[in-house]
Amino acid sequence: MTYLIANWKSYSNNTQSLIWLKELGKLAPVISPNLKVIICLPFTDLPEFNRHLNFSKTPLFVGAQTVSSYSAGKHTGDITASMLSELVTYCLVGHSERRSNGETSGDVAQQVLSLLNYNITPIICLDTPYMDEQIKELFRQNITLSHCIFAYEPISAIGSGQPESAEDVSRVVSKITLLTNSKSPILYGGSVSPQNVQDFINQPSISGVLVGTNSLKPSVFCQLIKLLS
Template sequence: MAQKSPKPLVAGNWKMNGTTAALKEARLLAGMLEDVRLRCEVMICPPATLITSIKSVVKGAKIKLGGQDCHWYAHGAHTGDISSEMLKDAGCSAVIVGHSERRADHGETDETVRLKAEAAYRADLTAIICIGETLEERKAGRTLEVIARQLKGSLPMNAVPTNTVVAYEPVWAIGTGLTPTVEQVAEVHASIRAKTDPALRILYGGSVKPANAVELMSVANVNGALVGGASLKAADFIGIIKAYT
């Protein structure tokens, strides 16, 4: 019997964007989803300051909430950090870990990412584990090598489809407007699939927008998208979500 494809997930990573004025976009999205026959799960990952407010705004809508990062400890003297337990308490069902911006800006290693993913499991959150190569690594022909190393180092031993999502985001495509070819995306996702459970969701991220969403989401082994800038506006985000209608 053929393996059933996992249900797609379209998650919006707002990054360090959004004040209370952005609540109107979440409200607009909730309203737009009422008229859409969804064939995917929808998630917003806002700044931590907005999680509880957005939870209230989208109440009753088919929108899940996620955090953008967490510490590997449950509590303690870690000024400015947030734990997975805090995110769970605020209303999240998932948390992004290992985003390339965290790896670059904060020196996070594969080991750090693995510890954060384990912390997510501890709080009953889904870990959205990000991996991806730089432009230099792509040009050097090391993409699959880098992906394999990050995957091996970042995924906990107890990673399963019910607690883990992998997001492939080529670093050179994030926020640049550059997008890999369909063939390049297919090659990397096939490589990830060969090393993971067939039911594990593998998202693509990196300059995903309404204009290219259908093409990208149709690639084999692409089970959704991790969307950056285009998720900040409801009209753009719904355009990507509609790739699954």
């Protein structure tokens, strides 16, 4: 299975997400059965996007961009895994942009546990400065890593237009496979575009890509679907 995951970050609102879905539907990309396309939206976009997706012929899966490390309780403003369980089947955790807001490897491990308790697949973002620490924390929490997806996202490549070379990515992915001792899918994210996506997918160790701003343009995202299908 190959994965194409879109991270819309905080760029969209409810109206824009529905326009995107409509435009993608007009382009009518044929998605291979071996390609899983996941759209990770802001929380506020999820209910309406899901409702309209049910009437769409485009086979997409829906994900969130983060989740609370707490369960239900007195946590004003937090979105828990139990809330997300009615809306998504995937969720990003540990993105570097979340870490810059103070999230720790311990927080991420708690988020992963919460998601797995509600049958939501975590997509765990990693970068080399904290990779070893994060994986050790996941093991410390006795998390079944085979139920997770990993995404290697070097901070230097995010939004820079300068992706890492496919060969360098493959070496890091091999290290993640060794550290996790699992057959979990491992993706690459960081300035992925139609011009370079096949360089990454042609590496046997890389199971897919995580795409940021280029996923916001239906025409560009459609190109990525066609190249990976």
